[in-house]
Amino acid sequence: MSYSSVPILTARDLTLSFGTLRALESVSLEVHPGEVLAIVGESGSGKTTLLNTLYGVLAPGAGEVHFGENGKLDRCVQTLPRQQLRHLHRSAWGYVHQNPRDALRMEITAGGNIVERLMAAGEKHYGTLREKALFWLQKVEIDPKRIDDLPGTFSGGMQQRLQIARTLISHPYLLFMDEPTSGLDVSVQAGLLDLLRNLVSEQRMAVILVTHDLAVARLLAGRIAVMQRGRIIETGVTDQVLDDPQHPYTQLLVSSVLPA
Structure with a gap:
């Protein structure tokens, strides 16, 4: 599937620490209209921290997130007044939590x-x-x-x-999803994934999807970013990355979910 060459959100050199723990280290990415970008990695790799920084819930120690429409990345999440950020979250952006009770x-x-x-x-x-x-x-x-x-x-x-x-x-034109099928029975997961895939296509949204499940990433995402210890260590077309991983960590991640 082809996407617009002009992104609707970019992150540049995001760095964030919690005390002595470096949660994000010089993370950069971009998201284009109509694409689904999956962020994958082990628990503790920084996936949800990155998602919440992109969404504006967490403030990075360094770096910025810029967004906009019609080819103009003219707004910065970090400098947006709180009232405008709240309005953005209620209208043009959406967030699907892992635990629906949080929403x-x-x-x-x-x-x-x-x-x-x-x-x-x-x-x-x-x-x-x-x-x-x-x-x-x-x-x-x-x-x-x-x-x-x-x-x-x-x-x-x-x-x-x-x-x-x-x-x-x-x-919303941009949807953030944090492990949307985690904790559900396999049969329930399958139905929910079909629903999400159809709705995302129908609504023509861009999606940033955090998941530890590579099968979910393959089903929903056209592009994938692999995180390890707060860094993005490999990115590319989902099928290419999962079928022919280049980074040793990605190779280990893929091999760990393959049947014996």
Whole structure:
């Protein structure tokens, strides 16, 4: 699949330490409209730290993240006023957490969760909100009759689908995903991955996907970046990197998941 040659987000020389621990070391990357970039590596390699730095939740000690649309990378995440960053997170960007409970409001209904981003953007008409909630419940393959149920009555896989509906209802152009299928049963994972692949293609979003699962990266991502000890040590087209890894760490990572 081909992508625009002009990125919508770039990171240059990101460095971040927690005390004496260097979590990120001179990390640079770029993301293009419509592509899925997977960030893979072992636990503790810095994947989620990088994702949260790109998203603006963590501030790097050095380096910057620039973003924009229509070929203009004219805004910097690190210097964006807090109110503007919050608006960006509620509209043009989306974040799918590993644990859906980190995103869902457990005390309000499934429908209320789904439309919260629309309400924050100013939509107040009850009929319109309920219609959109019903539409997105169907979109993520949840029975629309459950619109008034609380998220706590849903299974883990259904909560993840509800989080996805809540996030995508505002049609973000850039989606951040942190281990979206981790902890789910294999059969539930398969259904959720098919759903994500279809929605990403249909919505034409760019996606930054953090995963430790190379099979998930192969299924969803066109390009892959391999992290080790806070550094990106190999990057390229997903199939090429996984089928013919060049860095010794990537070779070890790939061989560790191959059947004996």
